[in-house]
Amino acid sequence: MTAASHFVPLMRPLRLGDLTLRNRIAMSALTRSRAPTTIPTEIMVKYYRQRAEGGAGLIISEGILISRQGTEWPYAPGIWNHEQVEEWKKITDVVHAAGGYIYAQLWHLGRVSHPDAPEQKLAGVPVYAPSAIAARGGKFRHIPGKPGYVTPTEIEDPWILVRQFKQAAISAKEAGFDGVELHGAHGYLIAQFLDSTSNKRTDRWGGSIENRARFGLEVLKAMIEVYGKNVAVKLSPAGGNNDVGMPLQETLDTFGHFITEADKLNLSHITLMKYMAERDIEFDGKKRGTPHDVLASYGPLVKNAKLFINNGVTPEEGAELVASEKVDGITLGIPWITHPDLVKRLEHGKALDNAPDYKRFQWGPHEKELGVGYTDYPTAQY
Incomplete structure (x- = not known):
């Protein structure tokens, strides 16, 4: 069996919501910090075009902020104003011209802003979260003293944030995105509502599993009002990142409920992140x-949406999982960063041999270096 034939299961088309993907290899959302003023740049257009031309079945955009937030990545892009929308249009246009599709991953950091x-200063609002509980850790390299996370302000009316997500979905549609993915992973806002260690509310948004799941489900419903079937959610049930995580049985019960209910909403797909001890x-x-x-814990609960797996998955493992019908597709991260022609390499049996430049992955490089470690990875010879 040649390397190329081994990946045949990944090369089969997949119906996803209203779209038919050319293959089952999606590009994961990857924070790359190349938008110095929160507005997408021309170098980002090139970056996404390269990977669409490289054969991605579906591109999930980097996390797009739905409002001004004090992130640890000061060059993260947003989608709350007209200029941002107009620049995102340039990106969706080049992805479509290359025969690809692209979802916008919509993102709110909650308590891990500063x-x-x-x-955040320009926003003129506090750092909002479900409860006034600070996350441990954090290191804001661009702020004097490199402070950690702070105690957030409990959001009095979570519907305010639900409406922000809906408006972001409306803006994403105007910008030409084919769908939206709710960032429910890594201990950000959706996970903060779900997790009993970060959500101590006593109203209808906290306490029971059903109440803690309410916020994320209402956000998904709001997105569906805009995008219909082309709505997805990404989850990391094993927790860890940004100081979230519950005891095992509570984790199984909480995410089991959320995934079961989310799956009833006719989503295009649900992406689950594997646990990785090294991360x-x-x-x-x-x-x-x-x-x-x-x-194994949550895959059987997904009856309607397509199921994707992420976090340290290799193409070889992904091909086996798709062939055995345990998942419908895979999302890859670092391999897409380092190989703009990833799918073409797999199709032609070419090695994935570009070494990653970890220093250039994110953290707001100087503008003159925006393309280094970003758009300068070489393609293979065909």
Whole structure:
């Protein structure tokens, strides 16, 4: 069996919502910090065009901020004003011209923003979260003193944030995105509402599993009002990142409920992130996450949406999972960063041999270096 034939299961088309993807290899959302003023740039147009031309079945955009937030990545793009929408149009246009599709991943950081970050100051609002509980950790490199996370302000009316997500979906549609993915992973806002360690509310948005799941489900419903079937959600049930994570049984019960209910909404797909010990953070010498087999635990609950797996998945593993019908597709991250022609390489049996430049992945490089480690990875010879 040649390398190319081994990946045949990944090369089959896939119906996803209202779209038919040319293959089952999606490009994961990847924060790359190349939007110095929160507005997409020409170098970003080139970056997405390269990967669409490289054969991505579906591109999930980097996390797009739905409002001004004090992120640890000061060059993250947004989608709350007309100029941002117009520049995103250039990106969706080149992806479509290359025969690809692109979803906008919509993102709110919740309590892991910082009030002293420039964008948060411009927003003129507090750092909002479900409860006034600070996450441990954090390191805002662009703020003097490199402070950690702060105690957030409990959002009095979560419907305010639901409406922000809906408006972001409306803007994404105007910008030409084919769908939207709700960022429900990595301990950001959706996960903060779901997790009992970060959500101590006593109203209808907290307490029971049903109440803690309410916010994320209402956001999905609001997105569906805009995009119909072309709505997805990404989840990391094993937790860890940004100081979230519950005991195992509570984790299984909470995410089991959320995934079951989300699957009833006729989503295009649900992406689950595997647990990876090497990416789990530590506090006081202990891993923060909740190790368990995410795919085995929740995959059987997905009856209607397509199922994607992410986080350390290799193309070889992905081909086996698709062939055995355990998943419908895979999302890859770092391989897409380092190989703009990833799918073409797999189709032609070419090695994935570009070494990643980790120093240039994110953290707001100087403008003169925006393309370094971003758009300068070589393609293979065919």
